[in-house]
Amino acid sequence: MSIIIRPLITEKMTAQSEKEGRYGFVVDRRSNKVEIRQAVEAQFNVKVVGVRTMIVRGNERTRYTKSNILRGSTSTWKKAIVTLAKGESIDLYSNL
DSSP states (O other): OOSEEEEOOOHHHHHHHHHTOEEEEEEOTTOOHHHHHHHHHHHHOOOEEEEEEEEEOOOEEEEEOSSOEEEEEOOOEEEEEEEEOTTOOOOTTTTO
């Protein structure tokens, strides 16, 4: 199973990657910082300086339909913010 699921491509993460060399990834919930560091270094061939992780809790959702009310929730997921060494960068848009 892969530790890195997909990159986070948002306006905030794009700004941080351009200014501070930080990149965001959706990662496996069972992975730790050491495993995330090794996976990013192996996959993108860069030097990682720091890793910050957080678990994003799923939200409750309610949908009103003609017949009844549907209740559910989105999934909980883990986010990792990876800081690279000076001068290093990751080209996330090359595969698009």
